Amino acid sequence: MSAPTAPCATTPRKKRRRKAPAAADGNALGQRRERLAALGATLAALGLADVGTGSSLGGALTTLAGLVLMMFAIHKYGRLGEER
Numbered sequence: 001m002s003a004p005t006a007p008c009a010t011t012p013r014k015k016r017r018r019k020a021p022a023a024a025d026g027n028a029l030g031q032r033r034e035r036l037a038a039l040g041a042t043l044a045a046l047g048l049a050d051v052g053t054g055s056s057l058g059g060a061l062t063t064l065a066g067l068v069l070m071m072f073a074i075h076k077y078g079r080l081g082e083e084r
Contacts, residue, residue, distance in 0.1 A: 033077040040069030 043066030050059030 033073050037070055037073035037077065040066045040071075040073055042066070043069060 044063050045066070047059045047061070047063030047066055050062055052059075
């Protein structure tokens with residue numbers, strides 16, 4: 001039996017990822033949620049326009065995706081407020 005050996009000096013070390021510093025007031029996160037809600041509204045409007053011009057399935061799926069995205073963004077945005 002041989003004794004356990006120490007790792008080789010040439011073994012590369014894994015680099016640790018640094019976490020991004022959190023915004024003190026959550027403003028950056030709020031802006032991201034606002035953009036997400038705007039994207040959802042845009043998708044919903046484009047989907048409705050697509051349904052109006054004749055493409056019912058594609059427009060319906062686009063509208064549905066936009067509405068779900070808006071609901072998610074509004075839900076997350078509402079959770080950023082002050083605690084009561």
